[in-house]
Amino acid sequence: MATSVLDVRPPALTSISEPLPFFDGTTRLYICYLCPYAQRAWITRNCKGLQDKIELVPIDLTNRPSWYKEKVYPLNKVPSLEHNGKVLGESLDLIRYIDANFEGPSLFPSNPAKREFGELMISHVDTFTSGVYSSYKGDPVQQTSAAFDYLENALGKFDDGPFFLGQFSLADIAYVSFIERIQLVFSEFFEHDITAGRPKLATWIQEANKIEGYKQTKVDKEEYLEAFKIKFLA
């Protein structure tokens, strides 16, 4: 996996930032540093070694440039990818698109059993995240126990590596930015370690943290927790 390029985080563009020269042949990935959906596409770009091929364009979603909605992505969300004269969105579609349409190591195995399980895990991720997010209004530790046990169990499916399909893949990328945030929130606000009694999940997180292409995308803890407080606990 391509890992070694050091990525400097460019400053986020705001409402006073000049429009970019859109559709000039540059491939651009629009993200927000706090957004777990955008982070999926960013990790995929890094892990394929596309730092020089896909320019990272961070947007400040709290003060976004009006040209983003008008000229780039009418849905006004991140992530979006400007590529070959088109703009594509939806993080789970984008990670597949980046994997399939750019050079670099494949992030989805060819083995049919692994592909099938990978599809299953990717199709489950929205159920997982919405279950966890909705638990924040109730008793998160108790209400999410089965959801984390499901992941622990899934991590036992293949034994040729610590990830869902053995090696790090799109299936892990679908989850990792969310688990990162959920782990922070559970530890900070609910004094709970989501990996307690779940050794495979603990190893998965530990091993993901060794992947440079992911490490470079990790959210700023203080900034995220502050934003979380405003959104979920206010």
Ligand SMILES: N[C@@H](CCC(=O)N[C@@H](CS)C(=O)NCC(=O)O)C(=O)O
């Ligand atoms: N389903 C979309 C969700 C993207 C999304 O909701 N992104 C948030 C930031 S985390 C966003 O852009 N929100 C801006 C808005 O809704 O105005 C995906 O997977 O890409």
